[in-house]
Every structure is written in C-alpha cells, then in structure tokens.
Amino acid sequence: MSKPKILIQLDSDAQASVFDAVVAVDAPVDQLLRHANVQISQVRDLVYGAMFTRGVDDLRHTAVFIGGSEVAAGEAILAQVRRTFFGPMRVSVMLDSNGANTTAAAAVVSAARHGSLQGATAVVLGATGPVGSRVVRLLALEGARVKVASRSRPRAEAVCQAVAARVPGAQLTPIETTSSGHTAAALEGAQVVIGAGAPGIELVSAAVRANSKSLKVAIDLSAVPPVGLAGIEVVDKAVERDGMICYGAIGVGGMKMKIHKAAIRQLFEGADQVLDAEEIYRIGQHLGG
Ligand SMILES: NC(=O)c1ccc[n+]([C@@H]2O[C@H](COP(=O)([O-])OP(=O)(O)OC[C@H]3O[C@@H](n4cnc5c(N)ncnc54)[C@H](OP(=O)(O)O)[C@@H]3O)[C@@H](O)[C@H]2O)c1
Numbered sequence: 001m002s003k004p005k006i007l008i009q010l011d012s013d014a015q016a017s018v019f020d021a022v023v024a025v026d027a028p029v030d031q032l033l034r035h036a037n038v039q040i041s042q043v044r045d046l047v048y049g050a051m052f053t054r055g056v057d058d059l060r061h062t063a064v065f066i067g068g069s070e071v072a073a074g075e076a077i078l079a080q081v082r083r084t085f086f087g088p089m090r091v092s093v094m095l096d097s098n099g100a101n102t103t104a105a106a107a108v109v110s111a112a113r114h115g116s117l118q119g120a121t122a123v124v125l126g127a128t129g130p131v132g133s134r135v136v137r138l139l140a141l142e143g144a145r146v147k148v149a150s151r152s153r154p155r156a157e158a159v160c161q162a163v164a165a166r167v168p169g170a171q172l173t174p175i176e177t178t179s180s181g182h183t184a185a186a187l188e189g190a191q192v193v194i195g196a197g198a199p200g201i202e203l204v205s206a207a208v209r210a211n212s213k214s215l216k217v218a219i220d221l222s223a224v225p226p227v228g229l230a231g232i233e234v235v236d237k238a239v240e241r242d243g244m245i246c247y248g249a250i251g252v253g254g255m256k257m258k259i260h261k262a263a264i265r266q267l268f269e270g271a272d273q274v275l276d277a278e279e280i281y282r283i284g285q286h287l288g289g
Helices: 018-026 038-053 058-063 071-084 097-112 132-140 152-164 182-188 206-210 249-267 275-286
Strands: 007-010 029-037 062-067 092-095 121-125 145-150 171-176 192-195 217-220 237-241 245-249
Touching: 007 018, 007 038, 007 249, 018 029, 018 152, 018 217, 018 249, 038 071, 062 071, 062 249, 071 092, 071 097, 071 171, 071 237, 092 249, 097 121, 097 132, 097 237, 097 275, 121 132, 121 182, 121 275, 132 152, 132 192, 145 152, 145 182, 145 237, 152 171, 171 182, 182 206, 182 275, 237 249, 245 249
Parallel strands: 007 029, 007 062, 062 092, 121 145, 121 192, 145 171, 192 217, 217 245
Antiparallel strands: 237 245
C-alpha cells in the first residue's frame, strides 16, 4: 500500500501561512506538518526528520514546502534544505515565499496565451519586488526583450544583473519610471506590460495605458485599490479594453491557484524535484484554463 503523502511546511514567519496550508490540503496532501518561525539553524534537523523516516523508495511520499512573507528568508531556507540532502537521501522541495513564484508564473503563463513572448518587448513595472523580479526572470527565459522598471535606476540595474546571471542571453534594459512621461515612454513599442507594484499604488494612468497603441496584453497583479494599471478591473480575465487583452489580480489568481496545487502534486512524483520560479512556470505552461 502506498504511504500517505506528507507535506512539511517550513515558514519563516511567526505564524505559518494559512493560505499555503489550505492550498496544500486542497492539492491534496494526506498530512500537513506546519512549522513557523523557521530559523536556518533549525533547518537541518527538520529536514533530517523528513529524510530518515522512510525508506529510499518511499521518500517521494514526503516533500517540503517553503513559505513566509520574506522571499530572501525562503531562499536561504531552500539553500539549507538542499545542502542537507546527500545521495538518494532527499525529498522534493518547493519554494513559494510571498506567493512570488506562483504569482509570477501565472502572470507570464497568462501573457504567453496571447502570443509568443520570444522576441516580444515586455515592460515590467514594480520590477524590483519579489514578484516583479521573478516576472522578469520568466519573461527573459521565454526570450522576451524586457524593460525592467523601477523608481530607482540602480535598483532596476541590480535586478537586471541578478536575472542576467541566471538566464543566459537575457535581453534586459533597466528603466527609471519616476513620472507618467517616463512610463509612457517605456511602454512605447511594447507588446506586453505587467504591473507588479506594491498594493494600492497606481503605476499607469488609464490614459497612458489606453494610448499605448502597441500593447497587446496588460496584466495587473495588484488586488488592492487603486489597481496598478488603471482601467483594468481586478476580476478581468482576458477582457479586451482599449484594444488590448487585460487581466486583473483576481483574473490571474485562478491560474495562480491551479499552478500552486499542481506544483504540490508534482512534488510527490519523485524525491528529486526542486520547484523554484522556472520549474513552477513550466508546470503552469501545461495546465489548461
Ligand atoms: N494575486 C496574487 O495572488 C498575489 C500574490 C502575491 C503578490 N501579489 C501582488 O503582486 C504585487 C507585487 O508583489 P510584491 O510583493 O513583489 O510587491 P512589493 O515588493 O510590495 O512592491 C513591488 C515594487 O513596487 C514598487 N513600489 C513600492 N512602493 C511604491 C510607490 N509608492 N510608488 C511606486 N512604486 C512603488 C517598488 O519598486 P521600486 O521601489 O523599485 O520602484 C517595489 O519593489 C503586489 O501588488 C501584490 O499585492 C498578488
């Protein structure tokens, strides 16, 4: 008889994410073990508990999910989890701190449904946040020319450098957007815009977006009013407005949830999966709806 599927939630926050727990139960997993306030010094022993309890052939029925609001903390936990593994003594692991990987994957999967991203020009606004920087990574992976926008050029440059180090051949341009005029200029000639700014911040006015005649797809990830790309409704899902296909945060959210659950299911297909932004995006590419 197959062993129950156990997911071990390692969360860097004081309270482990309820959102991540509910998604895990719905994925579904059989048992969810939740650990909050996880410190790097504790990770090895937590992972030993996963590695040394089941025979090698059964390790695929145990997996680790890393979450929490701090993406840097999650990345450090992931690195420590991987350092703990040796030989066949390992379990699959997924990183989705701040929902950044699943959200970025859902945004880029949605954009790719309306035309090839290869060679397309895409603008990412709020590109320096955990979600935006992953959107940049995934667009670059798909061969898009990406304009990486921030209120600060050095911060945009830092994202470009980090992404270029991960994605060979990435075509990235750092852009400073401190005025509506800068944003309008950044959108000129672009086919795709993805708004990944902080919640409640309008990044583009309705007029600037509507007048960006080259745009084919506009995706806004901010669910808190005012939305990031004005004129888009949060529930928009492939709705045509001003001659472009629009998605709002809730419109993208359905795909995000599907990707999150599918990624958790994939963890149990072997003991060797490491699901970060790129792997989670590939899962999303194969989902319908
Ligand atoms: N739908 C979902 O399931 C889901 C899941 C996760 C996140 N989200 C949403 O995705 C968006 C991005 O998330 P995140 O965590 O990456 O965001 P974040 O880190 O809070 O902010 C992203 C970027 O927004 C820019 N920004 C901050 N304050 C600003 C201001 N006053 N004016 C203009 N720009 C400002 C900053 O870039 P610069 O300082 O470099 O300009 C920042 O790096 C958020 O709206 C979040 O709510 C949605």
